[in-house]
Amino acid sequence: MMEAFGFLAISFSDPYLLFLTAVGTLAGIYVGAVPGLSVTMAASILISFTFSWGVNEALALIAGVYVGGVYGGSRTAILLNIPGAPSAIATALDGYPLAKKGLAGEAIGLSTVMSVMGGLIGVIALAIAAPAISDLALMFNSRDYLLLGLIGILLVGTLSGESFAKGAFCGALGVLIGMIGLDPMTAQARFTFGSINLMGGVPYVVAMIGFFGVGEALYQLDLVGKARIKQKVSRIIPSWRDVKKYLQIGLRASGIGTIIGALPGTGGDIAALLAYDDAKRATKNPEIPFGEGAKEGLIAPEAANNAAVGGAFIPMLTLGIPGDAVTAIIIGALFIHGLQPGPLLLVNTPHLFWFIVGNLALANLFLLIFGLTGIKVFTKIVECPRAILIPLIVILSALGAFAIQNNPIHIYWTLAFGIVGYFLKKFGFQVGPIILGVILGPMMDANYRRAMIGARGDVSDFLLNFVMNPISLVLSVGLVLLLLSQTPLLGWVRGIAAGKGDKTV
Amino acid sequence: MHPGELVFSACLLAFSVWAFWQSYAISGLESLFGPGVFPMLASAVMILSGLAILARALKERRLQSDDPEPVLPYLFPLRLITFVPLMVAFAAAMPWIGFFPSAALFILASIAFLWRRNLVWTLAVTAISVVAIYVIFRLVFQVVLPSGVLWS
Numbered sequence: 001m002m003e004a005f006g007f008l009a010i011s012f013s014d015p016y017l018l019f020l021t022a023v024g025t026l027a028g029i030y031v032g033a034v035p036g037l038s039v040t041m042a043a044s045i046l047i048s049f050t051f052s053w054g055v056n057e058a059l060a061l062i063a064g065v066y067v068g069g070v071y072g073g074s075r076t077a078i079l080l081n082i083p084g085a086p087s088a089i090a091t092a093l094d095g096y097p098l099a100k101k102g103l104a105g106e107a108i109g110l111s112t113v114m115s116v117m118g119g120l121i122g123v124i125a126l127a128i129a130a131p132a133i134s135d136l137a138l139m140f141n142s143r144d145y146l147l148l149g150l151i152g153i154l155l156v157g158t159l160s161g162e163s164f165a166k167g168a169f170c171g172a173l174g175v176l177i178g179m180i181g182l183d184p185m186t187a188q189a190r191f192t193f194g195s196i197n198l199m200g201g202v203p204y205v206v207a208m209i210g211f212f213g214v215g216e217a218l219y220q221l222d223l224v225g226k227a228r229i230k231q232k233v234s235r236i237i238p239s240w241r242d243v244k245k246y247l248q249i250g251l252r253a254s255g256i257g258t259i260i261g262a263l264p265g266t267g268g269d270i271a272a273l274l275a276y277d278d279a280k281r282a283t284k285n286p287e288i289p290f291g292e293g294a295k296e297g298l299i300a301p302e303a304a305n306n307a308a309v310g311g312a313f314i315p316m317l318t319l320g321i322p323g324d325a326v327t328a329i330i331i332g333a334l335f336i337h338g339l340q341p342g343p344l345l346l347v348n349t350p351h352l353f354w355f356i357v358g359n360l361a362l363a364n365l366f367l368l369i370f371g372l373t374g375i376k377v378f379t380k381i382v383e384c385p386r387a388i389l390i391p392l393i394v395i396l397s398a399l400g401a402f403a404i405q406n407n408p409i410h411i412y413w414t415l416a417f418g419i420v421g422y423f424l425k426k427f428g429f430q431v432g433p434i435i436l437g438v439i440l441g442p443m444m445d446a447n448y449r450r451a452m453i454g455a456r457g458d459v460s461d462f463l464l465n466f467v468m469n470p471i472s473l474v475l476s477v478g479l480v481l482l483l484l485s486q487t488p489l490l491g492w493v494r495g496i497a498a499g500k501g502d503k504t505v
Numbered sequence: 506m507h508p509g510e511l512v513f514s515a516c517l518l519a520f521s522v523w524a525f526w527q528s529y530a531i532s533g534l535e536s537l538f539g540p541g542v543f544p545m546l547a548s549a550v551m552i553l554s555g556l557a558i559l560a561r562a563l564k565e566r567r568l569q570s571d572d573p574e575p576v577l578p579y580l581f582p583l584r585l586i587t588f589v590p591l592m593v594a595f596a597a598a599m600p601w602i603g604f605f606p607s608a609a610l611f612i613l614a615s616i617a618f619l620w621r622r623n624l625v626w627t628l629a630v631t632a633i634s635v636v637a638i639y640v641i642f643r644l645v646f647q648v649v650l651p652s653g654v655l656w657s
Binding site for chain 1: 507509510513517521524527528531532536537538539540541542543544546547548550551553554555557558561579580582584585588589592593595596599600604608611612615616619620621630634638642648649650651
């Protein structure tokens, strides 16, 4: 045990590791905040820089960027209504209305404190409950992942936008975009129309930059020259009263975030949306309604997405299955350094496990420092006139789209997604479900087919499996309830039931 | 109700039907775990939700009493129809004249069009932006950007 504490303290006692973690966290905040720059992208670029370094140094920098980046997305979500990362989609729903009311500073301060709290809870969960949680995740089978994906997309469809139909349409459209390219199971071309460029599929970062970067820029063209609401960033350190008041919501969201983060394939984005939805349901009488600047709606996704970081490391370190895209890249880094993530990692290299735990905790402490300072500099971006900002967003979006695979065609795709996104926004559609569909679509497709193969192609067996397994049953019931609550189905069912009732009387 | 919503909803529905047809063309229905089945499920959801969206738009149209806002200025404002070609021109020129010259021209043209200040300010803002992008992305992140085939 003492040995573990020794490993835990390595990054706190080595000045160089301290420095790297600090630089990583600060850089991560900006990377996460700039729309078009993604943590995934930064982490993959950093791996190519750092493979000649020691494993501790490389991990310190990347863990810093990861923790900072997951948080950084919330800054632009609050100040500009552009989520810097998918995990900040839910943050924008209430964060931006708060900023419009002149409470940007308070919103940023509160989201920082809650992010750090969530982050630390995730790290503690990683340290203590890693074996137990990974056991639970092991029991999930392909059906359950399919259900989780469906619930995730439908949830984001219900959270915002004018109608459930519009949300469902966007989610399905995203799934279709995610299907473009060669099918990973059979190498059959899907929606490629004979184009070689389409065979590799649409990288979801390209779609994300297009819909959120270019689409938003085009949408904001209407607002050029209109007086901006000055985002007053006066008090950043949140009041103790607020922290105490929202502590319970924050703790709940951190728990959700850790568990969702620990499920393979589901990272901070789904965690944030589920936590937002949970907070919306749990808060009976919010001071301000959700969607108009409820602090609960800001805190829940922020605590959850940072808690998901620690959670995402759990299956990665204990099973060798990445919790999300960034941990997938970190697995690559561990391989480069000759380490084998999986059940034996904890046995063979306990120092590495405890080092990661300690380093993530350290990155969260730096997050607290950098999150509560430096906002004045940051808000200068907001004071920049839209006439200058819009062309710059387009350039950054083009740069980000190009840098993923150095393919100029991706710039055209980004612009095209932007134009589609503009029209969808004009008609009251939300682009969040599209992005989630693109990200989760391939995972859902693979799991659907695995589940169907498991049922030997028999539809009744396939459907029966959804109610025979306790975990699948719980998730299926959740999905059905979600559908009933959002569509006229419940009304029809009631109508039919009432009709029958009349006849019997 | 947004101007032009009825036509837009109909277009979405048509697109969904086309997408379903394309999904069916992938592997048909020979097996339930073929590569085309999940795309068919997704486009079927699009058709169903597209129908719901269209039905709602029709209902709202019937309830609407006053004349709707004109569609074209709502969807295609002057700023958009000027800015989008600039964007496309930037992307098209980039492989030829290089990323930074093309970005500089795009920023200059769009700021001149959107901001309408004097030329010195416009040039200064353009120069600062391009230098900042160069330092961050070319020098710090070392993103390799097209240098332009015309100069090589």
